[in-house]
Amino acid sequence: MNSTGNTPLIQTQNLVKRYGDKVAVNDVSFEVRGGEIFGFLGPNGAGKTTTIKMIVGLLQPTSGNVRVAGYDVQTQPLQAKTACGYVPDTPNLYPKLSGRELLRFVGDLYEMDRQQNERRMEELLRLFDLEEAGDDTIDSYSHGMQQKTALAAALVHDPKVLVLDEPTVGLDPRSARLIKDMLRQIANRGAAVFLSTHILEIAERMCDRIGIINKGELIAVGSMDELRSIGKGETSLEDIFLSLTGGAEYAEITEVLR
Amino acid sequence: MSIDSLTGVQPGSNLWRYVSKLLRLRWVILISGFRRAKLRGKIGTLVLLLLALGGLAFAFWLSWLLLDFLRSPQIAEFIGDTTYLLYSVPVVVVTVAFIGILMTGFGVLLQALYLAGDMEFLLSAPIPIRAVFISKQLQAILPNFLLISLFALPVLFGLGAAQGYNLLYYPLVIIELALLAMAAAGLASLLVMAVVRIFPARRVAEVLGFLVAIVSFTCSQSGQLVNYADVSGEQAMQAFTQLERINTPWSPLAWAGRGLTAIGESQWLTGVGLLAVTMGLTLGIFSLSLVFAERLYYSGWARVQVSIRPKKPARASRRVEAHNSGLAVVVNRLVPAAVRGILVKDFMVLRRDLRSMSQLVTPLILGVVYAFMLLRSGGEPPAGRGEAPPVFMEVLGNLMVYANVGIALFVSWSLVSRLAGMGFSQEGKSYWILKTSPVSQVKLLGAKFLVAYLPTLVLGWGFLVIISLVQTTSFGTLIYSLAVVALTIAGTAGLNLAFGVLGANFDWEDPRKISQGSVGCLGALASFLFLIISLALFFGPALLVSAFGGPQFVGQIIGMLLGGAVCAAGAIIPLWLVRKRVALLAEE
Numbered sequence: 001m002n003s004t005g006n007t008p009l010i011q012t013q014n015l016v017k018r019y020g021d022k023v024a025v026n027d028v029s030f031e032v033r034g035g036e037i038f039g040f041l042g043p044n045g046a047g048k049t050t051t052i053k054m055i056v057g058l059l060q061p062t063s064g065n066v067r068v069a070g071y072d073v074q075t076q077p078l079q080a081k082t083a084c085g086y087v088p089d090t091p092n093l094y095p096k097l098s099g100r101e102l103l104r105f106v107g108d109l110y111e112m113d114r115q116q117n118e119r120r121m122e123e124l125l126r127l128f129d130l131e132e133a134g135d136d137t138i139d140s141y142s143h144g145m146q147q148k149t150a151l152a153a154a155l156v157h158d159p160k161v162l163v164l165d166e167p168t169v170g171l172d173p174r175s176a177r178l179i180k181d182m183l184r185q186i187a188n189r190g191a192a193v194f195l196s197t198h199i200l201e202i203a204e205r206m207c208d209r210i211g212i213i214n215k216g217e218l219i220a221v222g223s224m225d226e227l228r229s230i231g232k233g234e235t236s237l238e239d240i241f242l243s244l245t246g247g248a249e250y251a252e253i254t255e256v257l258r
Numbered sequence: 259m260s261i262d263s264l265t266g267v268q269p270g271s272n273l274w275r276y277v278s279k280l281l282r283l284r285w286v287i288l289i290s291g292f293r294r295a296k297l298r299g300k301i302g303t304l305v306l307l308l309l310a311l312g313g314l315a316f317a318f319w320l321s322w323l324l325l326d327f328l329r330s331p332q333i334a335e336f337i338g339d340t341t342y343l344l345y346s347v348p349v350v351v352v353t354v355a356f357i358g359i360l361m362t363g364f365g366v367l368l369q370a371l372y373l374a375g376d377m378e379f380l381l382s383a384p385i386p387i388r389a390v391f392i393s394k395q396l397q398a399i400l401p402n403f404l405l406i407s408l409f410a411l412p413v414l415f416g417l418g419a420a421q422g423y424n425l426l427y428y429p430l431v432i433i434e435l436a437l438l439a440m441a442a443a444g445l446a447s448l449l450v451m452a453v454v455r456i457f458p459a460r461r462v463a464e465v466l467g468f469l470v471a472i473v474s475f476t477c478s479q480s481g482q483l484v485n486y487a488d489v490s491g492e493q494a495m496q497a498f499t500q501l502e503r504i505n506t507p508w509s510p511l512a513w514a515g516r517g518l519t520a521i522g523e524s525q526w527l528t529g530v531g532l533l534a535v536t537m538g539l540t541l542g543i544f545s546l547s548l549v550f551a552e553r554l555y556y557s558g559w560a561r562v563q564v565s566i567r568p569k570k571p572a573r574a575s576r577r578v579e580a581h582n583s584g585l586a587v588v589v590n591r592l593v594p595a596a597v598r599g600i601l602v603k604d605f606m607v608l609r610r611d612l613r614s615m616s617q618l619v620t621p622l623i624l625g626v627v628y629a630f631m632l633l634r635s636g637g638e639p640p641a642g643r644g645e646a647p648p649v650f651m652e653v654l655g656n657l658m659v660y661a662n663v664g665i666a667l668f669v670s671w672s673l674v675s676r677l678a679g680m681g682f683s684q685e686g687k688s689y690w691i692l693k694t695s696p697v698s699q700v701k702l703l704g705a706k707f708l709v710a711y712l713p714t715l716v717l718g719w720g721f722l723v724i725i726s727l728v729q730t731t732s733f734g735t736l737i738y739s740l741a742v743v744a745l746t747i748a749g750t751a752g753l754n755l756a757f758g759v760l761g762a763n764f765d766w767e768d769p770r771k772i773s774q775g776s777v778g779c780l781g782a783l784a785s786f787l788f789l790i791i792s793l794a795l796f797f798g799p800a801l802l803v804s805a806f807g808g809p810q811f812v813g814q815i816i817g818m819l820l821g822g823a824v825c826a827a828g829a830i831i832p833l834w835l836v837r838k839r840v841a842l843l844a845e846e
Contacts, residue, residue, distance in 0.1 A: 056694045059845055077841075081696040092687035096610040097603065108599025109695035137610070139460065153691070 007034050007070075009083075009161050009192035010055060015064035017050050024050045026216040027064070032192045032209075034160070037183060039207030040196040041237075043245050047216040048196045049089060052165050055194065056086040069160050082110065085159035089166040089196075091150035095139035099130050099149050102138065103156050110157040117156065124152040128178070143170040151179065155186075162186055164195040168202060180206055204237040214245045276389035277396075280380075284397060314408055321416025347417050349515030352438060355406045356511055359399070359439045363446035365466055366398040371450060371555065372459035381556070391552045395443050395544075403439040410435060414518070423522030430521055430533065434514055441540035444547025451554050464612040471616035472623070479627045510539055596697045600705035601712075604684070608677075614684070614769045617676050625669030625721050632661055633728055660797050662725040663739045670718035670747050671789055675782045678710035678754035682762040682843060683772045689764045689844050699840040703755070703833050710751045718743045738814050742796045745821065749792055749828025750785040756832030757781025764844050788828055796821035 010032040017025040025047040032038040042048045053059040055066050057073050057080065066073040069083035093102055100121060107117030125131045128148040138146060147170055154162060162183070168176045183206065187193045197203055203210055210227060212220040220227055220240075227240050234240045292303060325344065371377060371394060380390045414431045417423075453462055506512055517532030589598070608614050685692060692702065722743055726736045761777025773779075796817040803813030 058690055058693055060842065078696040078698060081694060084694070086690075086694045088690055090687075092690065094603065094607055094688045094691075096607045101603070101606065105599050105603045106691065106695070108595045108602075109692070109697055111595045111696075114595075140458075 008032065008067075009034050009069050010038075010163075010194055011067040012051070012055065013065050013067075015051065015054060015066060016062045017047075017054060017059065018062045023216050025054070025061075025213075028213065028216075028218045029064075030211050030218060030221050032161075032194050034190045034192050035187055036208045037187045037193040037195070037206055039203035039210040040194060040213065041198075041200065041203055041210060041241060042196075042213035046213045046245075048213055049165055051213065052086075052163055052194070052196060056084055056163050057081055082157075083160045085154035085157065085162045087147075087150050087154045087162075087164040087167055089169065091143075091146040093138045093146055093149060093153070096137055098135045098137050099125065099141070099145075099152070100134040102149060103153055106153045106156050112157055120156055120158070121152075124155055127182075128152050128175075144172055144175055147171055148175060160191050162191055162193045164193070166197060167195055168197065168199060200237045200241055210237070212241060212244055219244050273386055273389050273392075276385050277392045280385070280389060280393035281396060284393070310408060314412055317409070317412035318416050318419075321413045322419045323416075325417050325420035344417070344421065345519055346515075348414060348518045349509075349512045351410045351413050352434070352515045352518075353509075353511045355410045355435055356438045356442050358406050359402045359442035360446050360449075362402040362405070363398045363439075363443040364449055365463070365470070366402065367394065367443070367447050367450045368454070368459060368463055368466070370394045370397055371447070372454055373463060387552050387556055388548065391447075391548055391555070395440070395447060395548065398446065399439045399443045402443075403436060406439070407432075407435060418522055421522065424524050427518060427522035431518060434518060434533065434536070437537055437540040437544075438511075438514065441543040441547075444544040444551070447551040448547050448554075451551060468612035468616045472619055475620045476623055479623055510536055594701060596695070597701050597705040597708065600692070600697075600702070601708055604681075604705075604709040605713075607684070611769055617769075618673065621669050621672035621676075622717070624672055625665065625717070628665045628668065629662075629721060629725050632665055632725065660739065662722055662729065662731065663742055663797075664793065665725065666718045666722040666739075666743050667746055667789055667793065669721055670714045670743065671750055671786060673717055674710050674714040674747055674751050675754050675785060677714060678707070678751045679758040679761075679778050679781050680772050681706035681710055681755050681758050682840075683758065683764060683766070684769070686764055686766055686769075686772075693844060699837050702840060703759075703837060706758075707751055707755055707829075707833065710755060711748060714747050714751065715744060718747055734811070738818070741818065742793075742821065745825035746789060746792050746796070749825035750789055752829035753785045753788055753832050754781050756836045757784065759836040759839050759843070762843050788824075792821050792824050792828070795824055 008031040010030075012031075013029050015025055015028040016023070028047075028051055030038075040048055040051070050059065054061050055068065055073070057077050060074070066080075068080040071080040071083065073080045094105075097105065103121040103124065104117060107114075107121065112120075122131075125134045128151065130145065130148060130152065133141065133145060138149060141149065147167070151164075151167065154164075164183075167179055167183075171179065180202065183193050183195070187208075195207075204224060209221065209223050211218055212227075220230060222230070224237065227237070228235060232243060234243055292300065295303070325347070377390075381387060411431070415428060418427050418431070457465075513532045514536040517529050517536060520526075520529030520532060522529075593601075608618065682689070697705075719740060722739055723736070725731075726739065731739070757777055757780060761781070763772060766772050799816035799820065800810055800813030803816075804810050
């Protein structure tokens, strides 16, 4: 872990997002430090993606603020975005660009030096096993290939902060493993990795700290040990998660299926 | 499990029950779409329906009159005996209807079988595969049959009324058209599978959309090129003779048309014979196509694509050479990398997506047609009856000097409305890439402005230079006109882009459906108004000064100052007004 280890690279303070009367995110505050992998968990519709979108500058918060790499996303958006890489849950990429063209385009958006961009692009294509398909248009890619291309695009400019929304969905076990290993390496180099996932096993194994959001409110934050201590004796993340977010509906489902 | 065992397990009594269930599902989706539509959409649909019914009645009345008119002695004097031509009408209509349904059915079945995404669900459900195929075929037939009937029925019924055909003719017309539609759809389904075996379905849909848009737009505009006043009786007769050529004795489509005519004229033996043969043929084609299509689909024959071009070898690590040419260095210094990146990306995406290209090519066709018309007129104002005052004719004469600018700008306006108005919406669901990147609103607006401005400028200047060279316009006028075109395009691009920001829609799958709501339409109208005002400011002073005998260059300078100022304002002010809105795009 390098010197950025103790610096908070993502900070949210009293973050609120309302859509009319509906409160999607309510008073969410947390920090993610350099060198840390932070897992963001929550049931469907809990406010995970809304929070992520506010962090990466896709959504304006109703109130509260977000700082990325020390820059306020609202008042210093360009500096904050320069430091950030984002992989959305659905990789909507330009279907008529090839993988190489997309990465070159992203490099241009981040004002990267052309030679450096080309080098980085080829490295990433090789790493994600996309070298051969690099000149095919993205509309011919499978979901997994698109997901890997989106991840490559997020890494082109070597961001200090990496935000990933469900990064392993649709990936084969080999690619999923590659991404997990890579995220650890990125964190070890001092970057902050923020990821949301429904796969609790991934969160338990990979993440240094975990935040659980339910109905728009952050109900727990901490390491696995800290989460265990606030639970009612549960040891696995799955049990802690179900205990915190309410598991009554699961019993009903089991009853129906019986 | 073999294919036979699956396709064979189709109890006849259940087959049609499943077909009706599947069709009912389509009906529920249709009605549900109507119910959930906004009030404006509902009213629009009802108005469209009423207009179609009114059009049907009007077409019937018009066909009756026209076909009656064709039998008149005056027409016979002009183009000769029309009896054979009247006998050819059913054959021509039936042939056109068959080919029309074959072509439209191809597009609908391509969508229904390979792009709709419901086939996996339907084939994995306990539904006979034949029921799925019949319902898909009927889905392809019904809308197209109704559309074709809208044109074919009035003509055939009009012919029946004009010729006094017996009553049996009318229901047989409908039955014959319906059976032909089924045969056409059956053949279309086989054609779809053969094509999809070679080319990816999505690409075929794009190419088809492009071709349909270009051909239909070209056809709609080609009428402008015809000089109807000069059509002679001989030429008209030649045109009719071409129609008669379709009525060949060996064509099954001709048998259908001839059978209908024979029934109408109570020639029962010929009529019943010909119609029975064609009905048997159409039913046979439909049944065989159905069986083959379902087997080929289920066996995956069509999905195993036969590549017709070798796969490109993977590129070795590429190095982009630094562009050292003078222009490249200047461009790199002046234009930020992000703006250059967006420009390159947008041009690549527009060029590669044929569905977008079809919308961009139409202004070019429009330009060619109108430029041809201008050049054909020799650039001279119409002489009229010679009663207009000399001053008026002088102004009109001078105005015609600038007509080429008008055409160049009209063509440019059609292109810039599309490029600038859809500049942001074009990003679609990929807009997150731009929004999460460190690109300021000014750079983003600048890039989108250039994406619209540069190709439009090339097109506008290209048209202007070509027309001016053909018309041998003076060099001074050409330079002035080039400046006018450049400035006016800038103004219209700014205005359209601003409206595009206000009405941005990122939620679309098909680029032809980007335009949403009335903002885009308002933008096009506002920019057209702006175009007229700026043209009046550019050329008004020059025309007025010339009309009063003053030197033209004085008027041109005044015009350049007035028009230039308005165009600069049009390019900058609207974008400055919407700049903050850009930051909030795609958040609703």
